[in-house]
Amino acid sequence: MLANILVVGSGGREHALSWKLSQSSKVETVFTSPGNGGTENNVPIDVTNLDELADFAQKNNCFTVVGPEVPLAAGIVDKFNKLNLKIFGPSQMAAQLESSKIWAKNFMKRNDIPTARFEIFDDAQKAEDYVNSLEYNVVVKADGLAAGKGVIVCNSNNEAISAIQTILVKKTFGDAGNRIIVEERLDGIEASYIALSDGEIAIPMASSQDHKRIFDNDDGPNTGGMGAYSPTPVIDDVLAEKIQKKIIDKTIRSMKNEGIVFKGFLYAGIMIRDNEPYVLEYNVRMGDPECQPIVMRMDFDLYDYFVASVEGKLSSMPLPSWKNQxxxxxxxxxxxxxxxxxxxxxxxxxxxxxxxxxxxxxxxxxxxxxxxxxxxxxxxxxxxxxxxxxxxxxxxxxxxxxxxxxxxxxxxxxxxxxxxx
Structure with missing residues (x-):
């Protein structure tokens, strides 16, 4: 029997996932909710309306794929699992790797996963005093979800103090900025490393590199991403093995040891310094716009891998094959x-x-x-x-x-x- 699929989201990532999944010989109809002007079979349900999404998936016998972070952080996977509805993505507990940067940084610290030095603040004056005590530049991050814009990279103490004011005092990112991280600014080469996990193992996807800032030459403020390409020569085989072992495998294993099964896409934003990888941030879903070039290069049935992730059977799957382009x-x-x-x-x-x-x-x-x-x-x-x-x-x-x-x-x-x- 052919499967129906519900892709939750409205962005370029969701269009790319819908496009790829519709090519599977095992799939009948791909619905996208709410979708956009380019997706077909759009369902006018907002990504935050978990009850209606579950009702639609149940009535149409859908295997659900969640694109964006907001419904994952809200617990859509837990809700669907309680209703015995098949859904691809991490649980609400697992999604904390993205929904709380503070939770993620503390997780990395206690599990010895390489990342920048940091301190946590909810008081602007204390944060400013800390910045003034440092001899290196910092990055200031809002704790919660801010659509890819809650990270301010600073070139001076004055810029750091301005960032602290923007997030903690002016509340530019609302409640997402009730607490902040002030972390050492790591300078090097940035890349995206995305893997697919079933809670036991993680299979790497093709490497990619995002371009976050609005203007050429990486000038201007951060955005949700202005472009990406795959594969990236920034990550060679030696570095890929380091990232897989020291970061991806260790994250999945450490989550399991803490009683959290991580299923879905695990995305590590990596800074490479002196040929060593450090985690800048985690995402718990496919990147956007990294998804678009990665999906274009896929030479395998993505639906099969999503099912294997949900069922805990990735170890029985062959390594994904990629177009040599x-x-x-x-x-x-x-x-x-x-x-x-x-x-x-x-x-x-x-x-x-x-x-x-x-x-x-x-x-x-x-x-x-x-x-x-x-x-x-x-x-x-x-x-x-x-x-x-x-x-x-x-x-x-x-x-x-x-x-x-x-x-x-x-x-x-x-x-x-x-x-x-």
Missing amino acids: YAVCVVLASDGYPESYVKGEEISGFDSISNQAYVFHAGTKKIDGKIVSDGGRVLGVTALGESLEIAINNVYDATEKITWAHKYCRKDIGKKGLAYF
């Missing part, structure tokens, strides 16, 4: 993001995209058959190429064909990787 995703955003921007502008040019590229929708919606902008990060144009340089050329050729009034994108996605060749 590079993939690059460039995020087309609304000009003004990550702050204020215009919505509702008609987007054109989809018909002129070649077979080498695919457009994953994020902040879009369909009105009267037309696609209009409906968010900050609007589209994730993703292209393959026999080399990283060819993939970069292919993706930027495609981005030129997509137009709307206030379109913005970085022009240097993937350029960091070229330096390694």
